[in-house]
Amino acid sequence: MPKITLPDGSSLEAPAGKRLVLALEDGGVDILHRCGGHARCTTCRVQFQAGEPEMMTAAERDRLAESGLVGQYRLSCQIVCDQDMALAWVNRLADSSYSDVGGRPEDAITPPPEWVKRPR
Numbered sequence: 001m002p003k004i005t006l007p008d009g010s011s012l013e014a015p016a017g018k019r020l021v022l023a024l025e026d027g028g029v030d031i032l033h034r035c036g037g038h039a040r041c042t043t044c045r046v047q048f049q050a051g052e053p054e055m056m057t058a059a060e061r062d063r064l065a066e067s068g069l070v071g072q073y074r075l076s077c078q079i080v081c082d083q084d085m086a087l088a089w090v091n092r093l094a095d096s097s098y099s100d101v102g103g104r105p106e107d108a109i110t111p112p113p114e115w116v117k118r119p120r
């Protein structure tokens with residue numbers, strides 16, 4: 001099972017293929033996902049320390065580009081846990097002005113993913 005290391009140095013194991021946003025949430029992290037995992041809001045953003053996936057969904061690429069965030073953040077709702085990853089930063093409810101994290105994303109990536117190489 002892929003190991004996900006959190007910014008505080010703790011870690012969790014995620015079933016291979018699980019959406020990163022759900023692995024974090026089910027691991028007890030209060031990750032935001034205000035649009036329900038549809039690559040619309042960017043509140044599920046994380047920063048990587050290691051193990052950043054080389055591929056991303058076209059929806060993630062387009063949404064990050066729209067907000068000028070390419071190369072800085074990734075959208076955890078658009079990432080599947082298929083390798084060990086270490087996160088440097090997670091967008092948490094506790095650090096936000098929101099009152100809840102948002103509706104639970106579906107198990108499968110939405111919208112249906114078209115995989116592209118991540119821009120640098």
Ligand code: FES
Nearest residue numbers: 037041042044077
């Ligand atoms: S972009 Fe909204 S939850 Fe990921």
